[in-house]
Amino acid sequence: MSETFRTLTDHPLSDIVSKVTSNERLTREDAIRLYNSPDLEVVGALANYRREQKAGIEKAQWVYYNHNMHLNPTNYCVETCRFCSYANPGLTGNSSYTWTVDRVLEEAGKGVRLGVKEIHMVGGLNPACDINYYEEVMRSLKREYPHVHLKAMTAVEIEYMSNLAGITYQECLERLIDAGLGSMPGGGAEIFAEEVRERMAVKKTPAPVWLEVHGTAHELGIHTNATMLTGIGESVENKVDHLLLLREQQDKSGGFQCFIPLKCYYDGTTIADEVKEPTSEDLLKDVAVSRLVLDNFDHIKAYWIQLGEKLAQVAFSFGADDMDGTVMEEKITHAAGAKTPLQLAKERIEFLISSAGFTPVERDTVYNVLNVGQHPKNAPNNTAALKELVGSR
Numbered sequence: 382m383s384e385t386f387r388t389l390t391d392h393p394l395s396d397i398v399s400k401v402t403s404n405e406r407l408t409r410e411d412a413i414r415l416y417n418s419p420d421l422e423v424v425g426a427l428a429n430y431r432r433e434q435k436a437g438i439e440k441a442q443w444v445y446y447n448h449n450m451h452l453n454p455t456n457y458c459v460e461t462c463r464f465c466s467y468a469n470p471g472l473t474g475n476s477s478y479t480w481t482v483d484r485v486l487e488e489a490g491k492g493v494r495l496g497v498k499e500i501h502m503v504g505g506l507n508p509a510c511d512i513n514y515y516e517e518v519m520r521s522l523k524r525e526y527p528h529v530h531l532k533a534m535t536a537v538e539i540e541y542m543s544n545l546a547g548i549t550y551q552e553c554l555e556r557l558i559d560a561g562l563g564s565m566p567g568g569g570a571e572i573f574a575e576e577v578r579e580r581m582a583v584k585k586t587p588a589p590v591w592l593e594v595h596g597t598a599h600e601l602g603i604h605t606n607a608t609m610l611t612g613i614g615e616s617v618e619n620k621v622d623h624l625l626l627l628r629e630q631q632d633k634s635g636g637f638q639c640f641i642p643l644k645c646y647y648d649g650t651t652i653a654d655e656v657k658e659p660t661s662e663d664l665l666k667d668v669a670v671s672r673l674v675l676d677n678f679d680h681i682k683a684y685w686i687q688l689g690e691k692l693a694q695v696a697f698s699f700g701a702d703d704m705d706g707t708v709m710e711e712k713i714t715h716a717a718g719a720k721t722p723l724q725l726a727k728e729r730i731e732f733l734i735s736s737a738g739f740t741p742v743e744r745d746t747v748y749n750v751l752n753v754g755q756h757p758k759n760a761p762n763n764t765a766a767l768k769e770l771v772g773s774r
C-alpha cells in the first residue's frame with residue numbers, strides 16, 4: 382500500500398486502496414462497495430489520489446474551465462420524459478418556441494461579442510428542426526464566427542434526426558461535421574437501466590443506441606462527453622452499471638473526454654414524490670466513484686450550475702478536475718449584451734477554483750490549454766467546507 386494511505390491497512394476498503402495505488406482497474410463489486418462505504422473522506426481521498434496520478438505532477442492541482450455559452454434553438458419536443466421540465470411546456474406553463482436560423486445567429490452574437498470560444502447547442506426533438514435546419518444553423522454560425530467551436534447535438538438528437546431523414550447515424554454525423562460540428566456534448570444518457578427509464582417514460586435512445594452514436598462520432602474523429610443523471614429513482618447498482626458501460630465503450634472507441642454526473646431538478650415535473658433526491662454526499666460519491674471507475678476518462682466535471690459553488694469546490698478534492706464553462710443556462714443567452722455577466726462569471730470561476738486551493742486553467746473545448754492562472758499561495762483545507770455540507774461524523 383502506498384505511503385499516502387499507510388494508516389488504512391485495517392480499513393474495510395484497504396483492498397480497494399491497494400488496487401487504486403497500484404493502478405489496477407476496479408470491478409463492479411469494488412464500485413458498489415465504494416458507493417456504500419460510510420467513509421466519504423477515504424473515498425474522496427482515493428479519487429483525489431487517482432486524479433493527481435492521472436494528471437501528473439505538473440498538472441496535479443489544475444482545474445479546467447472554458448469560456449462558453451449555451452444555445453437552445455427549440456424547447457419543443459415530441460418526447461415526454463417525466464423528469465424533463467425544459468421540454469414540457471404544458472407542465473411548466475411556458476410556451477414552446479423554435480428559433481429561426483437568424484435568431485440563433487443573433488443569440489450567438491451576444492456571447493461571441495463577449496469572447497466566448499465555444500457554443501454548446503442542444504434542443505428538443507422537433508420535426509421542424511431536422512438535419513437540414515441544423516446544417517444551415519451550423520454553416521451560418523461557422524460563417525459568422527469561424528473561430529467558435531460548435532459542441533452540439535446529443536446522441537438523442539442524432540438518433541431522432543437520422544430516423545426522421547431515413548439516414549444512418551454515420552451519415553447524419555458526417556453531414557453535421559461537414560457543416561461545422563466540432564464535438565458532441567454528453568447529454569441524453571440519463572441512466573442506462575431500462576427499469577428506471579420505463580418508470581420515467583424515457584422512450585428515446587436506449588443504451589446500445591446512445592453508445593453506438595458516440596462510438597460512431599469517435600470513429601469519425603470527433604470528441605464527445607458522457608453524462609449520468611441521478612435522482613430519478615436509480616439504485617447504486619444502476620449507477621455502477623452505467624459507468625461500466627461507458628468504460629467499456631471508451632475501451633473500444635476512445636473518444637470520450639469528460640464525464641459529467643448530473644442531478645435531476647424537480648420543478649415542473651411530477652416525480653419528486655416518488656424518487657429520492659440525491660444528498661450532497663451522494664453527489665460527491667458520484668464524482669469520486671466515477672473518477673475511480675472511469676480510469677480511461679481523462680476528466681471528471683464538477684458541473685457548478687448543478688452542484689452549486691460550494692459543493693463544486695469540494696468536488697475538486699473528490700476527483701473532479703473541471704468546472705465547466707462561464708455561461709450555462711439558456712436564459713443567459715436571452716439577456717442582452719453587456720448585461721450578460723460573462724466576463725464577471727469568468728473571473729468568478731477563477732476565484733472559485735483558486736479559493737478552493739487549485740490552479741484555474743482556461744481550456745478550449747478539446748482541452749488545449751489557453752491560460753494557466755496563478756496557484757493560490759495559501760491553499761485552504763476543504764475539510765471544513767466538506768463537514769459543513771455533509772455533516773461532521
Ligand code: SF4
Binds near residue numbers: 461465466469
Ligand atoms: S427527449 Fe430530451 S428534451 Fe425531450 S422530453 Fe426527453 S429529456 Fe426533455
